[in-house]
Amino acid sequence: MHILRLCSVYEPPPSALLGRGVRFDPMGGMQIHAAKLSGALDGLGVRQTVVTTRPPDAPALARLGRHGRVVRLGLPVAAARQGYGAAAWLRAPGLADGLDLVHAHLGEDRSVLPAARHVAAHARAPLVVTVHRGAPRPGGSWPAGTLGARLERHVLGGADAVIALTEGMRDELAKDGVPGERLHVVPSGIGAGFLAELGTPELGEPVMPERIPTPRIGYVGRLARRKGVDVLLRAFALLRDRTDAHLVIVGDGPERSALQRLAARLRIDGRTHFLGFVPHEYVPRVLRELNVLALPARHGGLGTVLPEAMHSRVPVVASRTGGVPELVEHRRTGLLVSPDNPEELAAALRELLESRALARAVTVAARRRVNERTWDRLVHRVMEVYEGVVPLPVPERTDERTGERTGGREPAAAADTAADLG
Known part of the structure; x- marks a missing residue:
């Protein structure tokens, strides 16, 4: 399985946690969640491409474990950080090559959603979104805040699966129109560093x-x-x-x-x-x-x-x-x-x-x-979400009359919405 992970923030290298990088990309829960999930999936042999912003002193391309890579797009300038979304949109054809699934992480930056939908449409692959805050609400000044909330509701309502971090968040998203059968709860996990006994x-x-x-x-x-x-x-x-x-x-x-x-x-x-x-x-x-x-x-x-x-x-x-x-x-x-x-x-x-x-x-x-909230356990719950939306391959066969081959992977529902993404 090849997954494209789109997130506005991701665990940066140590060099980006100094100087200008501190103000550009302060470390927080979403960065840690996305990084630890990616690491746990890499341990299962899942191939991943992470697309995110580029803080100062962070390389544009880096390895992710044994099976993946991190692609940092946009300018290393805090005021222009959302430019990574436009860059991901323009690079959609290349990013979509060989993808089985697109997984977007939604925090405060809504620009990740149209970029994720666009790439998913190009790849004819399902879209999964993890929401790292409450249900969509109008925010900011009119019209940007209201339009952003509408965009968020539209994309979440059409995603193949939506992951909430808490039961309460799931209930909020259901009230806001996300179909209940597409909602899943997978909390943030505890990484391996916390499992070692370090003494005092x-x-x-x-x-x-x-x-x-x-x-x-x-x-x-x-x-x-x-x-x-x-x-x-x-x-x-x-x-x-x-x-x-x-x-x-x-x-x-x-x-x-x-x-x-x-x-x-x-x-x-x-x-x-x-x-x-x-x-x-x-x-x-x-x-x-x-x-x-x-x-x-x-x-x-x-x-x-x-x-x-x-x-x-x-x-x-x-x-x-x-x-x-x-x-x-x-x-x-x-x-x-x-x-x-x-x-x-x-x-x-x-x-x-x-x-x-x-x-x-x-x-x-x-x-x-919290004994069960470790990433080595939670990663399997995320994999269940993935496996529930990734289309099963249709075996290839040869038509006896024409000699033509048919079959292969069935197109995902995301492809049906390509026209909506314009």
Whole structure:
């Protein structure tokens, strides 16, 4: 099977996580999900071509495991990053050669959808879409936001299969018109790095150049407003009597400078450590060195760090948003708080810092809750989705009267919509 994977962001090489690359393509859940899924499929011998954007210092073409490649299109300029979609559209005939299936990953960038449909039509191959957020809603200014939402509904409604990361997301997509028989739920998985027993190493190189005292409250993820890191800073400032506690912020993004200024205004900058990006292979070590992980998102999906932290036996405080309550049962596998509520978040952080019994109880239950969410298991569920839409080959035969050969692969439904893609 040959799969073309289209995604606006994908795990970049280490060279692209420095300098301009940090601002172009901050690491997040969608990059990690797509990369780990691709790696697991490569382990099964599946041939893949990943088409994505090109951050600064990232090569235009790179190997993917033993059976695939990563093709980075467009300009390495943040303002023009969506140009990869136009480039993929123009290169559709070449990209479509020999494809069995097109798999698009939909995040905030909707331009991936028309490009994916166009390539699928050229290849006469089925289209699968994984949605990394909630159901389509109008966003941005008129008319772009409304037209984009209509495009999203149209493409998702016509896709051969749509994968949601949570049950709640599946229900939203069904309400928005995606046929129920085409909807599947496959969550983000835990990679092999989290399955190794790394012990309890001290926080040090290569994660950061100096030791951070304990207890440590941590955040791992993008620094964007919807992630609510400013709420975490305000909550940390409310722990006035816990001057022994330190806050560790791992990640980068557009809000980093504003968050550093806020930490200074709140007079917690001496105990708040902005580590920036660390390669994802170091995240297991970072998580094991935290006493509590806080995920204070205002809204959004489930992400990848939550199940990773639960598997790593780190007690978690998370906002009651998106698919989080599907994993975190309040006071059983973690603590849930209202979004945008620093007082409630501060109280939950204090409780986990001061009650060893509660912290241990939730981590034991959390580990059991996510025990099956490993990519070596989940990859087979994705393969079931693929096998459900890839047309079965029709055996070739020779007509006895004419001598002509007939048969071969049946055309996929995506080919019927070629006219819609113009």
